[in-house]
Amino acid sequence: MKAVQYRAIGAAPEVVTVPDPEPGPGEVLLRVTAAGVCHSDIAVMSMPEVGFPLPLTLGHEGAGTVAALGAGVTGFEIGDSVAVYGPWGCGTCPACAAGRENYCVRAGELGIHPPGLGAPGAIAEYLIVDDARHLVPLDGLDPVRSVPLTDAGLTPYHAIKKSLCKLIPGSTAVVIGTGGLGHVGIQLLRALSPARVIALDVSQDKLALARAVGAHETVVSDDKAAARVRELTGGRGATAVFDFVGAPPTTATAGACVAMEGDVTIVGLGGGTLPVGFGVLPYEVNVMSPYWGSRGELLEVLDLARAGAVEVHVETFSLDEAPLAYERLHAGKIDGRAVILPNG
Numbered sequence: 196m197k198a199v200q201y202r203a204i205g206a207a208p209e210v211v212t213v214p215d216p217e218p219g220p221g222e223v224l225l226r227v228t229a230a231g232v233c234h235s236d237i238a239v240m241s242m243p244e245v246g247f248p249l250p251l252t253l254g255h256e257g258a259g260t261v262a263a264l265g266a267g268v269t270g271f272e273i274g275d276s277v278a279v280y281g282p283w284g285c286g287t288c289p290a291c292a293a294g295r296e297n298y299c300v301r302a303g304e305l306g307i308h309p310p311g312l313g314a315p316g317a318i319a320e321y322l323i324v325d326d327a328r329h330l331v332p333l334d335g336l337d338p339v340r341s342v343p344l345t346d347a348g349l350t351p352y353h354a355i356k357k358s359l360c361k362l363i364p365g366s367t368a369v370v371i372g373t374g375g376l377g378h379v380g381i382q383l384l385r386a387l388s389p390a391r392v393i394a395l396d397v398s399q400d401k402l403a404l405a406r407a408v409g410a411h412e413t414v415v416s417d418d419k420a421a422a423r424v425r426e427l428t429g430g431r432g433a434t435a436v437f438d439f440v441g442a443p444p445t446t447a448t449a450g451a452c453v454a455m456e457g458d459v460t461i462v463g464l465g466g467g468t469l470p471v472g473f474g475v476l477p478y479e480v481n482v483m484s485p486y487w488g489s490r491g492e493l494l495e496v497l498d499l500a501r502a503g504a505v506e507v508h509v510e511t512f513s514l515d516e517a518p519l520a521y522e523r524l525h526a527g528k529i530d531g532r533a534v535i536l537p538n539g
């Protein structure tokens with residue numbers, strides 16, 4: 196089959212032919228319908244070393260139809276349309292038992308990796324899913340428009356849920372970076388809370404998308420952005436800041452615009468940090484850096500999509516065009532999320 200692989204440190208992703216995978220006991224083979232392209236892959240491909248062997252088939256947002264069931268798998272039929280819960284864990288530790296496999300305490304020790312981030316990923320004609328519990332039926336949702344919900348939806352959803360009790364009427368949420376995750380994050384905030392949403396980005400196109408998906412205000416992300424947020428909030432600052440860039444200038448903006456008792460959530464992998472200490476930030480600010488979300492939260496996100504509360508903006512590419520999709524994402528030229536159609 197054809198697959199898109201990261202083959203050597205620093206190399207560009209390549210379309211290659213690899214052996215057709217076959218599901219072992221307990222595994223499920225999916226014919227991939229759609230696979231999302233996340234900026235985290237670009238972060239991984241710029242690291243001097245990675246914690247798994249190369250070559251690696253990319254893609255940690257996957258949706259497909261069940262093509263074959265390994266020995267012992269029940270509960271799914273050939274042809275079922277499913278999305279894949281990506282942060283695979285051991286399945287039995289306390290976090291996994293609660294469906295929070297993103298925080299599995301044993302994944303490292305057992306060498307368990309998410310697809311596309313250590314295990315073979317979804318940007319390929321076929322994908323092996325290591326356990327049927329990682330499959331979520333799409334139940335009528337369009338796989339192309341919903342595949343980004345498995346990460347670009349789930350990750351902001353998990354982050355926003357942590358701050359929901361603070362996002363009361365009169366509160367303000369700031370979204371920094373309105374790309375794949377951010378443009379879904381804005382819609383989730385609008386669906387889940389009465390907060391006023393202020394979106395920050397460096398690109399006017401992205402700010403236009405932010406307004407189109409529900410941001411009340413947009414602000415250019417520069418060294419004056421925090422002052423502008425304070426102005427827009429009558430001096431109070433933002434109740435919650437979701438930083439989907441996480442680079443030094445944006446974590447600085449987040450710290451400078453958050454309100455007393457507010458939350459700063461650093462989701463982006465941009466290498467920025469935010470020092471915490473008495474008098475460094477406004478009183479009682481919480482700073483968090485979450486990873487992905489739980490299986491239960493993925494079901495909730497898909498239910499929100501079914502209710503029409505979130506709509507991902509997608510740009511589609513064939514499998515052969517996947518390297519181009521990565522180039523365009525790297526250049527900031529994707530509006531919403533790039534989705535690869537490996538069998539399209």
Ligand code: NAD
Nearest residue numbers: 234235372373374375376396397416439462463464486487
């Ligand atoms: P993306 O490229 O689609 O979006 C990033 C957006 O940030 C773009 O709109 C870009 O214009 C904007 N941007 C760049 N520099 C900026 C700045 N200084 N100020 C404001 N906006 C700026 O990326 P994505 O796929 O949405 O991913 C966003 C980040 O989240 C990445 O760092 C990714 O690695 C990370 N991520 C983290 C998790 C997690 O679990 N923590 C999960 C998925 C993605």
Ligand code: ZN
Nearest residue numbers: 233234235346
């Ligand atoms: Zn991702």
Ligand code: ZN
Nearest residue numbers: 285288291299
């Ligand atoms: Zn576990």
